[in-house]
Amino acid sequence: MKKIDTIKCYEPAQLNCFEEIQIQLYNKYKTNLDSAPVNAGLATFTVPWTQDNFPVLFDELAKLNKKVITARFFIMEPSAVLRTHVDTVGISRNPYALNIPILVESSNQPMQWFWYDGEYVQGNSDAYGIGGFPADESKLTLRSTLQLTTPHYVKIAIYHRVSNFATTNRIILSIRFDDSFAA
Numbered sequence: 001m002k003k004i005d006t007i008k009c010y011e012p013a014q015l016n017c018f019e020e021i022q023i024q025l026y027n028k029y030k031t032n033l034d035s036a037p038v039n040a041g042l043a044t045f046t047v048p049w050t051q052d053n054f055p056v057l058f059d060e061l062a063k064l065n066k067k068v069i070t071a072r073f074f075i076m077e078p079s080a081v082l083r084t085h086v087d088t089v090g091i092s093r094n095p096y097a098l099n100i101p102i103l104v105e106s107s108n109q110p111m112q113w114f115w116y117d118g119e120y121v122q123g124n125s126d127a128y129g130i131g132g133f134p135a136d137e138s139k140l141t142l143r144s145t146l147q148l149t150t151p152h153y154v155k156i157a158i159y160h161r162v163s164n165f166a167t168t169n170r171i172i173l174s175i176r177f178d179d180s181f182a183a
Contacts, residue, residue, distance in 0.1 A: 010153065010155065026103055084133065097174045099154050105170070106149055112143075115159075
């Protein structure tokens with residue numbers, strides 16, 4: 001019997017400043033983006049959420065009346081694959097992120113979500129925080145795929161994986177809000 005998906009894995013986000021901030025933020029953080037420590041083809045760094053650090057985007061997101069708790073850049077080198085995981089201690093329906101592509105290709109950099117009916121293994125990392133992994137990846141069933149070329153709200157408490165099969169880096173700004181981890 002096929003499972004009925006009652007939870008959206010992602011939803012488009014309308015940002016009027018999107019095209020402007022792609023260029024602006026890439027240029028502003030180019031040194032950091034190029035020099036972030038890489039581990040297995042992946043790098044990340046956070047930037048304090050201030051108007052000076054995120055001109056234009058700060059004002060637009062302020063209109064949402066949500067408190068930003070983290071602004072983190074994720075960089076994936078070509079051929080990198082981020083292990084299937086969830087970004088929270090437990091699996092729930094609420095946690096999400098606003099992911100904004102800063103430098104991406106139009107294909108070959110999929111974000112995928114999975115059904116999983118198996119044991120959860122908790123993990124912890126200084127760079128990514130507390131999350132978890134499937135104990136048996138053979139029990140994963142593809143649920144949804146997105147080529148992130150425009151801003152989207154993405155569910156991060158559903159098993160997901162990101163791959164970069166393109167020939168250039170994939171750079172995403174991921175914004176977490178205070179209510180994105182609400183119970």
